[in-house]
Amino acid sequence: MAQLSLYRPGSSPLHKLNPLTKLAVMACCLGAAFGFPNPYWVVGFYLLFTLSLAAWGGMLKPFLVQNAKLILPFFLSLFIIQGFFYGGATVLFPLGPFSYTLEGVEVAFGFTVRILQAIAGMTLFIFSTRPDHLMLALQKHGFPHQAMYLVVTTMQIIPQFQNKALAILEAQQARGLETQGNLIVRLKALFPMVVPMILGSLIDIDERAIALESRAFSKPGPKTSLIEIPDSETQKILRWCLVAAGLLLVVWRAL
Amino acid sequence: MTKTIAHLTDFSFSYAGSGTKAIQEINLAIKEGELIGVIGPSGAGKSTLGYALSGFIPHFFTGDLSGNQQLFGQETSQTPLSELAGRTGMVVQNPFNQISGARYTVREEVAFGLENLGTDRKLMDKRVNETLERFKLASLRDRSPYELSGGQQQRLALASILAMEPDLLILDEPTSQLDPAGAEEVFESVHTLTETSSTTVVLISHKLEWLAEVADRILVLVAGRIRGQGPPREILTQPDLEPWGIGSTQYTRAARLASSAADTSQPALPVTLDQAVGFFKPWI
Secondary structure, rough: OOOOOOOOOOHHHHHOOHHHHHHHHHHHHHHHHHOOOOOHHHHHHHHHHHHHHHOOOOOOHHHHHHHHHHHHHHHHHHHHHHHOOOOOOOEEEEEEOEEEEEHHHHHHHHHHHHHHHHHHHHHHHHHOOHHHHHHHHHHHHHHHHHHHHHHHHHHHHHHHHHHHHHHHHHHHHOOOOOOOOOHEEEEEEHHHHHHHHHHHHHHHHHHHHHHHHOOOOOOOOOOOOOOOOOOOOHHHHHHHHHHHHHHHHHHHOOO | OOOEEEEEEEEEEEEOOOOOOOOOEEEEEEEEEOOEEEOOOOOOEEEEEEEHHHHHHHOOOOEEEEEEEEEOOHHHHHHHHHHHHHOOOOOOOOOHHHOOOOOOHHHHHHHHHHHHHHHHHHHHHHHHHHHHOOOOOHOOOOOOOOOOOHHHHHHHHHHHHHHOOOOOOEEEEEOOOOOOOOOOHHHHHHHHHHHHOOOOOEOOOOOOOHHHOOOEEEEEEEEEEEEEEEEEHHHHHHHEHHOOOOOOOOOOHHHHHHHHOOOOOOOOOOOOOOHHHHHHHHOO
């Protein structure tokens, strides 16, 4: 099923961690990305800590593929722009009026590894955490369930609405609506597509609200959960340690 | 004595911004354990009646209301909707809109209402498993609700409400947006419900053959007014139904044609397959 979430189902120890612990891991990864003064330390952290966690979560290959996909545009733009325009005395090669310098490459390398580590921390979290589990964990700590509902539902329903939009597009095309061509043709096609979508959605809202109320959505009082989100004292301590480590790294760099 | 679950007395309602009454002067008492079929042409006020019986009128749909409206012995207007949730349940036409969107598997979807009611996890687990078995959803338990067919989604919507064990269930044309196979799945689920529970059900539908099989009482609604109510065979064989655009069951139509062709008059026309077999036996 199409979803906005990039969660990859699994039963690894990483998957089984409390979502808040994984959130703390992400905070630590972000702290390491931007906190270590030397970019080579960031590389070391990525290789030793982040990749080990990805392997522990049984998702090393898709994790690396995702990292590569996301870092590639940064890598290309940073190495080109910084290499040519940062300046510096050590010219690696000239290109017309421009010089590609070692100093520029070093700056680009620093930015790239920090971004890579930040992306990796977030990927680790997103790949191993089901959004509704995160919401349940947050709800347990007092976050309003209506807000949690909105976040999780959006992730599941937007792809469904995309399908609906596609169905409307096909239906209107079947009635002879021109949707291909220049800007004016496309703008003209927008109206017969948007109107059924909005009207349909307004009708859907009533039914959806009735369905939710029938399921006691707005009933006051404590909610329970079928799913047990695992947690332990060890994980609670670990969370604090990870967040503190991330913060310390950032403070260290700032000082 | 059987308890009255819902009671409407001289009840009329018009939606806010609408000058016309969607339902008017309705007098209806629904007894515990009854299965009432509601029929009528489009725009007759069937859904409005369903909303009035479930408490969505006046709490969700506002407008001009007159008469008396009671649910479970209390004035509906005095009982918050959140308090009625769990006691009344409503299944609407579009199965897709009834998927909460907040849960990732069929099993969790069934539990969603129970979670909102604050049901203990152990009891919830038991009820969810029982409901999945009862509505033949157990094999789909780990699937995403969005991966199911329309019929399966509507069965899931029904199961999700019934897991909450409501006293009164309103089914508002639950098969109208389904293909014949999907509709058949829902028919089977309602049969399962009638056989295995004493839940009071109000079933709004155009499928007269289905209503004839399951309903204890049929209520005819035309232009917002009740035009008749009684046992299925008595109501569904009335010639008045045709001019109101309601029609009659295929068994009744066949029997009527056969009777007129044979120039004989039989005392009671059939509305179900069993009755039709009995009716046509003398001709075979």
